[in-house]
Amino acid sequence: xxxxxxxxxxxxxxxxxMAIEQIFYHKNAKTVITVAQxxxxxxxxxxxxxxxxxxxxxxxxxxxxxGYGTADKRQVQLMVQKLLAMKExxxxxxxxxxxxxxxxxxxxFRIQNLIRRSQ
Numbered sequence: 001x002x003x004x005x006x007x008x009x010x011x012x013x014x015x016x017x018m019a020i021e022q023i024f025y026h027k028n029a030k031t032v033i034t035v036a037q038x039x040x041x042x043x044x045x046x047x048x049x050x051x052x053x054x055x056x057x058x059x060x061x062x063x064x065x066x067g068y069g070t071a072d073k074r075q076v077q078l079m080v081q082k083l084l085a086m087k088e089x090x091x092x093x094x095x096x097x098x099x100x101x102x103x104x105x106x107x108x109f110r111i112q113n114l115i116r117r118s119q
Contacts, residue, residue, distance in 0.1 A: 002038055006045040017054055018046035019105035021097065024058045056104050061097075064104035076100050 009015075020043060023036055046053055059069035065079045077089045077096040083103055090096040 002041045003045045006042055007049065010046070010049045010051070015051060017105070017109075018043070018051045019054045019056065019101050020046075021061060021101050022055050022057050054105055054108070056101060056108070060108075061100050061104045064107045065100045 020039065023032060023039060043053055056064075062071040062076060063069045065071075065083070066075050071079075073093060073096075077093070080086070080096050080099045080103065081089045084090075084099065090099055
């Protein structure tokens, strides 16, 4: 199901890059295994369709969006809302996380382009 839905999104939107968060293991081993399996399917699907895969740690995402890596979920949601001029906070939490990763990638991409131009 994950493979098919990601393929549909790739066909519909023709992205060149897939930005994805690296797994952060905290407490629940069962959850991390399921997330790792799903993430693996997503990365495989993107790579098999020729997308560049860019991975970011939760710390990088939080620093990029909020300004510091220890921000909590609500702070990330509020900043995503403000940065994207949304009337309401993005819901569910996973949607806010996905938008935060996209913002992080956009910032990272801009910085990488500036560095390339200066070389």
